[in-house]
Amino acid sequence: MTDDRPYDIVLLGCTGFTGGLTAEYLAQHAPADLRWALAGRNRQKLEALRDRLRDLADRPGEIELLETDLTDRASLDRVAGQTKVLITTVGPYALHGEPVVAACAAAGTDYVDLTGEPEFVDRMWNLHHETAVRTGARLVHCAGFDSIPHDLGAYFTVQQLPEGVPITVQGYVRAGGAVSGGTYHSAVNAFGRARQTVQEAKKRRAREPRPEGRRVHGIKRPVHRDAAQGGWVVPLPTIDPQIVLRSARALERYGPDFSYGHYMVAKRATTVGLLGVGLGAIGLLAQTKPTRDLLLKVKDQGDGPTPAQRAKHWFRVRFVGEGGGKRVVTKVSGGDPGYDETARMLAETGLCLALDDLPQTAGQVTTAQAMGDALLARLQRSGLTFEVLEPAA
16 A cells, blocks of 8 residues: 555544544544544534544644545545545444445555444455455454454463464453443344345355365353353354454464354353343344334434443453463453443554554454554553463463
């Protein structure tokens, strides 16, 4: 990519709740000489956000405003062609995300989002990976709580173990906080698009190459009580283990035979039961449009908890890694996962792609594959905690 583009980063969807938090993070933490712009379809809302950002940080330069619309491909092409990196928070991505990915892939522009939607990620690989490889664009999905703590947490854990040996890592997630409106809407729509999810995954498996001479696979264990983890361990069928395994396929450091398991930890069996009933009910109601529309009214996409409420939220992901006769326990932890930490991770990912010296990659890539140590260091400096609880022994 040439350096003559006027912007390092463009943030699209910044007038929404999580997008606004991401804009605030950039205003307060980005280098003073960062060239960045806010993009959206409503000029008045963009100006109001810029005024709010002026009060948060004393920046020497003006934050530019770019008007664009997801239904206007020419305007998206124009915005994508002006920046090194485009960050978008406009979801649900399965409904609204493809035009932005297409514009970035065609323009050779690095793309970042916070989706946790497997169908969307697979469909973007099927449609735009090859174009991005040709143009040099890096398409980075899942750069929020889905899936950075898990992807980089597994990456960090692998680094504590010997090289060139079979490695097993298991991740155990605990969190206290509210599910974001955007995440809720994405989940409801994903339940209603189960058939499309299966179809896109099947298409991708048929075309995507696998590493030669190495084995990478997931671990599937039933619900069980685990005293070491302090509760009931439940397989977590989110996109996170898919991302971890894709990083492992891309990076030889994960060893000749890598396996990963991903779980939620609940203190009580009743919690597990209620979760199963709740997800089952949402899955059933999401199958038809009238009931799906009712579900979507439960939580608005643009709303979120207050700063005081978010200050009480937290997450911890504990990893147990084994390889070469060694065992290590690590932890990734932070504050509010759905909003504050997601905004931090999304912004730092964009800054890393725009400013840091990174390995040569292109196409749809994971955070560990594209940025690895550079993003890990950024997140640690910013306040996200990656620590070794029990050194390899």
